[in-house]
Amino acid sequence: MPAPSELKARATAAVTASRHEILALSHAIHADPEPAFEEHRAAVRVAEAIAGHGYAVEHPAGRLPTAVRGRLTGELGPDGPRIGILAEYDALPGLGHGCGHNTMAASGVGAAIALAAVRDSFAGEVVFLGTPAEERGSGKQFMLEDGLFDGLDAALLFHPADRDMVNCALLASEDVDVAFAGKAAHAASEPWEGRNALDAVVLLLQAIGLWRQQLPQHARVHGIVMEGGTAANIIPDRATARFMIRSTDQVYFESMRERFRALVAGAAMMADVTGEVIFSGGSTTMKDSRTLAGLWRANMEAMGRVDEGVDPEHIGSSDMGNVSLVLPTIHPSLAICDHGVAWHSVESLQAAATPRADETTLLAASLVARTALDLLVDPALVATAWEEFRGAPGRGSLG
Numbered sequence: 001m002p003a004p005s006e007l008k009a010r011a012t013a014a015v016t017a018s019r020h021e022i023l024a025l026s027h028a029i030h031a032d033p034e035p036a037f038e039e040h041r042a043a044v045r046v047a048e049a050i051a052g053h054g055y056a057v058e059h060p061a062g063r064l065p066t067a068v069r070g071r072l073t074g075e076l077g078p079d080g081p082r083i084g085i086l087a088e089y090d091a092l093p094g095l096g097h098g099c100g101h102n103t104m105a106a107s108g109v110g111a112a113i114a115l116a117a118v119r120d121s122f123a124g125e126v127v128f129l130g131t132p133a134e135e136r137g138s139g140k141q142f143m144l145e146d147g148l149f150d151g152l153d154a155a156l157l158f159h160p161a162d163r164d165m166v167n168c169a170l171l172a173s174e175d176v177d178v179a180f181a182g183k184a185a186h187a188a189s190e191p192w193e194g195r196n197a198l199d200a201v202v203l204l205l206q207a208i209g210l211w212r213q214q215l216p217q218h219a220r221v222h223g224i225v226m227e228g229g230t231a232a233n234i235i236p237d238r239a240t241a242r243f244m245i246r247s248t249d250q251v252y253f254e255s256m257r258e259r260f261r262a263l264v265a266g267a268a269m270m271a272d273v274t275g276e277v278i279f280s281g282g283s284t285t286m287k288d289s290r291t292l293a294g295l296w297r298a299n300m301e302a303m304g305r306v307d308e309g310v311d312p313e314h315i316g317s318s319d320m321g322n323v324s325l326v327l328p329t330i331h332p333s334l335a336i337c338d339h340g341v342a343w344h345s346v347e348s349l350q351a352a353a354t355p356r357a358d359e360t361t362l363l364a365a366s367l368v369a370r371t372a373l374d375l376l377v378d379p380a381l382v383a384t385a386w387e388e389f390r391g392a393p394g395r396g397s398l399g
């Protein structure tokens with residue numbers, strides 16, 4: 001059995017050897033953005049890439065057409081840790097890869113390639129999961145329900161950022177679709193016959209604006225109008241809007257749903273229309289695995305990077321939170337640009353395809369593979385991670 005350091009060096013060498021393939025994938029996905037649940041071409045690219053390195057691929061995996069699972073068993077046998085290597089690839093509608101998920105797809109594939117290259121040296125299984133719909137809809141929650149995380153001992157996923165962060169803070173979040181139904185009428189000749197669905201959206205936006213006065217610092221609510229009528233001379237009989245509610249406090253977050261529902265009911269009543277609220281997919285706060293985070297930190301420092309810590313001013317949401325409540329999980333970030341670059345912006349979109357982003361993508365592939373190897377060659381670490389996860393007393397964590 002080679003020493004872990006030798007194995008890790010081989011894994012990094014495999015990333016370097018596949019550098020062109022990994023970065024071509026990142027750039028191809030960046031240039032061809034597809035929104036949540038519609039990442040058809042990206043999913044094919046990812047599935048073909050890991051199949052080419054020996055993974056047994058299921059695509060689709062579970063109910064989502066753009067979910068991918070690839071499995072690879074170590075040559076020392078199937079009995080051992082089962083480590084999940086995740087990859088996201090959805091883009092933002094109207095913007096593209098302003099969240100840099102192209103780098104996540106490519107680094108996940110890169111880590112899978114690296115682990116395939118050292119499969120002669122571990123027992124257990126590497127499970128690659130291509131996870132759709134992070135930006136909207138919480139695709140990982142569907143994959144959890146479809147059993148695609150069953151039996152896994154760890155889930156590892158890098159995210160690009162403007163700084164290096166081992167830990168991950170997340171706001172609980174939910175997508176909320178609202179539809180108001182009224183009655184159409186000629187807006188000039190008989191407006192009194194109509195009931196204006198758009199009025200209810202206007203009233204709802206006002207109510208939410210006033211609600212914000214009373215929201216604690218850890219809560220957010222924001223949204224857009226999707227449909228506001230079809231012609232200026234028709235009283236709109238249908239108007240729809242899409243919102244997100246969020247909080248770092250899971251208990252408070254639950255109370256936001258009821259308040260939001262009441263605001264929609266009030267707006268509908270005032271406009272004399274009917275209102276429907278659909279809570280269409282949520283993500284939770286994050287439970288970081290200290291054990292896995294400790295391994296990541298050590299690997300990162302060995303490759304010359306330093307944890308800059310979570311920036312409490314800039315917290316988003318991710319369905320990695322949902323995963324983190326089911327099994328030991330980390331969602332560390334690495335910088336692809338300088339501090340202060342706004343995320344979900346044209347600046348972050350451009351940052352996701354620079355030479356600096358490319359080097360970070362390769363580093364992330366290496367670090368995911370190295371952290372997975374720590375676990376694959378030392379099942380005691382997996383046991384420690386589970387004990388910590390379950391809150392069992394006894395052994396301490398590394399983090």
Ligand SMILES: [Zn+2]
Nearest residue numbers: 099101134159
């Ligand atoms: Zn993202």
Ligand SMILES: [Zn+2]
Nearest residue numbers: 098099135344
């Ligand atoms: Zn994002």
